[in-house]
Amino acid sequence: MYFEDATKKQLLQICLFEDCPIEYKYEAARDLQLRQWHDEYLPKLVRLWGEGKSSFQIAIEIGIEQNAVIHRLAKYGLYGRRVTNNKGA
Incomplete structure (x- = not known):
């Protein structure tokens, strides 16, 4: 089972509601914690x-959800605002 490919919703389902070995629940909870913003x-x-x-x-590079990236960019006033460097213009 590849927990790193699961969505946040799927990991929560495993942690809270699935009838599975405790090792799976632990891995799902661990992966959820690793995906939190630091x-x-x-x-x-x-x-x-x-x-x-x-x-x-960025989400793939950092290893968190895309929505978390968008939220942080918006929080710091970066989302939707990108400065491009046009050296040739």
């Missing part, structure tokens, strides 16, 4: 956003 992600988030990466690409 303040150490902020410099990486800003750097990747500045490099022109999409919220989807």
Whole structure:
């Protein structure tokens, strides 16, 4: 079973409601915790956003949900605002 491919909703389902071995519940809970936002992600988030990466690409790179990336970008006033460097213009 690949917990890293599961959605947040699927992991919660395993943790709370599925009749499965305790090891599966532990792995699902562990993966949920790893996907939470940590303040150490902020410099990486800003750097990747500045490099022109999409919220989807950033989510994959950092290992959190895309909605969490969008929320943090909006919280810090970055979402929807991207400065591009047009050296040739």
